[in-house]
Amino acid sequence: MDHVVVIGAGQAGASCVAKLRNGGFEGDITLIGAETAPPYQRPPLSKAYLMGDMPLERLFLRPEAFYADQDISLRLGTEVSAIDTDAQTVTAGGEQLRYSDLVLATGSVPRRLPAAIGGDLDGVFVVRDLTDVDAMAPRFVTGARVLIVGGGYIGLEAASVASKLGLEVVLVEMADRILQRVAAPETSDYFRALHAEHGVDIREGVGLDRLIGEGAVSGAALSDGSTLDVDFVIVGVGIAPGTALAEAAGLTIDNGIATDAQGRTSASHVWAAGDCASFPYRGARIRLESVPNAIDQAECVAENIIGAGKDYVARPWFWSDQYDVKLQIAGLNTGYTHVVTRDGGAAKSFWYFKDGTLLAVDAANDPRGYMIGKRLIEAGKSPDADVIADPSSDLKALLK
Structure with missing residues (x-):
């Protein structure tokens, strides 16, 4: 009987097991988490939850009953002590589990x-x-x-x-x-x-x-x-990828658990997704620390376990909430040569270019600028900097 074991009950792990079932996987699924709470959202922890604006139950990604309803074995409060990639076993809570495929969604650890x-x-x-x-x-x-x-x-x-x-x-x-x-x-x-x-x-x-x-x-x-x-x-001095288990198991580590374009690690039948995983991107290798990446990459891995054979296409985007400002970030600004500011008063955005190529946008209370910037980046289009800098210009026209 096929048995997929997922280590890490965060956003990536929860997304992976849900996608497996949704995609028609009929084998056994076990999701192992070190925390005692079922998988929950992390971004609101330090904002709405800390301020008392969000009760604990609203943090949960899905009702706890979901896992039983989907015949997913949810093992909380359980530490994984070892992985044997030759025997295809995981030692969790003192018990040995055999897997047909293993997904490492071990996230990151704060410095x-x-x-x-x-x-x-x-x-x-x-x-x-x-x-x-x-x-x-x-x-x-x-x-x-x-x-x-x-x-x-x-x-x-x-x-x-x-x-x-x-x-x-x-x-x-x-x-x-x-x-x-x-x-x-x-x-x-x-x-x-x-x-x-x-x-x-x-x-x-x-x-x-x-x-x-x-x-x-x-x-x-x-x-x-x-x-x-x-x-x-x-x-708040940064985070490091959660690679300890993978390192002990002899997997290749390169700024995280190194995977190929489809999410496979250096060990057969072992995959990785989310904060812990580094993957090929535009001729380099990157690791993305974001909720959208955790979801999309984990779902891609789930599809590939079932047999899709598809490469993960990252569409980097991030956000941050501070006071009454919502910052939305599209793209990666690595290697930018100059920044163009679009000042619409309450809405302000900063557009990163490498010479004439648009790389990224930081949009503060500017959802339109963010949305259009994101679509331009994904389409490989680069607008004229003078048009961006003029707050009276019609950004939407740039998509045509």
Whole structure:
């Protein structure tokens, strides 16, 4: 009997098992998750859920009964300790499961501060799963002092929630500017001004030397010689692909679990999808940390297990919610040479070009700009920069 085992009950794992059944797979399916909650959405964790605007049940991707109804064995609170690719077995919760195909949807793990600089003190948090958010939620009280380490999207989203709830927020970013790794200076400027309007103290070019406290964090010493009194700390310094199991099993690792265009890893009958997987893209190898990628790649793997034989075609897009601003990002800006700003007042977008080729768009409260930019990128069309820069121009005409 065919038996597909999926390790990782996040967005990619849940999407994979649902697609298998939807696609007509009639064998056994087992979905294994380390957490005790059924598969849930992660983006609202640090926003609507943390603010109390979304109850736990609304986080769930599907009602828990779905898995039983679809004859999917859902094993929660279960750690996988080993994979044997020769015997085609997985050791989970002390039990050995044999698979005909194995899907690794092991996601990513947050980078933490070293214990040597106070990273293990009580009151130091990362934002990754329900346990993290449930642990920090009681600290979000008016007047509390929070230090956020890292000026990427995770850190900025945490800052916006903390500010809205009335906390005193200091954010430090070691690089010259916030979002330096992922966005142009124009996008950084936009969000720096937005956070300043809401009272967030952003300090760029300033690192964390060490946290201060006996058992629990009470302060921080910064690289510019200043010190802060803090009640708690949120660390948002990036994530790493969850490759430990794959490495131990001898799979090829290259900025994640390396797959071919269809999602196969270096081991027979073993596939990977989501944050943990790197794959071929336009002559290079990339890894995408996003919900859309987790869904699309996992569904492609499911179809290929059934026999579709199709390559995964990535259409990179991302989003971030901060205050009343929804940022939507289409494409990848790697290698851009210049940025064109389209300023429509409340709606603003930043268009990345490599010479004359459109690579990506950052659209802030500009859904039309995002939608049209996304369609242009997917079609391989590059508009005239002067047309983009003129807020009175008809963007839709560019699609014709």
